[in-house]
Amino acid sequence: MARIINTADLEPSSLSDLENHNVYCGLDSCITHEVRGKVHPQLDEETRIIYNFELALQAPVLEMMLRGLLTDPYEVSRLLSIYEKRRERIHSIIQRYASVIWGGPLNPASPQQLIKFFFETMNIPKVWIFDKGKRRLSTNREALEKVQQYRYARPIATAVLAYRDMAKKIGVLKSGVDDDGRMR
Numbered sequence: 001m002a003r004i005i006n007t008a009d010l011e012p013s014s015l016s017d018l019e020n021h022n023v024y025c026g027l028d029s030c031i032t033h034e035v036r037g038k039v040h041p042q043l044d045e046e047t048r049i050i051y052n053f054e055l056a057l058q059a060p061v062l063e064m065m066l067r068g069l070l071t072d073p074y075e076v077s078r079l080l081s082i083y084e085k086r087r088e089r090i091h092s093i094i095q096r097y098a099s100v101i102w103g104g105p106l107n108p109a110s111p112q113q114l115i116k117f118f119f120e121t122m123n124i125p126k127v128w129i130f131d132k133g134k135r136r137l138s139t140n141r142e143a144l145e146k147v148q149q150y151r152y153a154r155p156i157a158t159a160v161l162a163y164r165d166m167a168k169k170i171g172v173l174k175s176g177v178d179d180d181g182r183m184r
Helices: 017-042 045-067 073-102 111-121 141-147 154-175
Strands: 128-131 134-137
Touching (some): 073 154, 141 154
Antiparallel strands (some): 128 134
């Protein structure tokens, strides 16, 4: 039998885990329905077409997410070999630049070393971001793209970005394939 739960003055600790989840799901559905009721009349012809298109894509995309993409183990192995060689080549290029510029090795995966390398050793203007309300130096992709604007820093910033891209591809290929040979 269904139980009506008044959420206006509800004390969450008075509910079981299952009831808490039910309340959460109910509120989530109700709020989504209310928002849709307000937004849907505001759609013009163009945005309505986009909305309907995205709505129609939900089923096939969910099916793809659940089923996954079948991979060829030989091709995955071949690509891993290629990407690892490229990453090593890029790493050696970064090390040559680093040894000339600051006399030692540089870990392209270390934000602290990259901050010292670009902003202290090379005197590139610092790139600040706000992260969780705090201002801090950054060496994320956007920051390195700004560093690339300085001609003398462009080659190594480009190499660091290429190294990260290769590392990301390798990570996906190594951890992205499930036991059934599919990527999800």
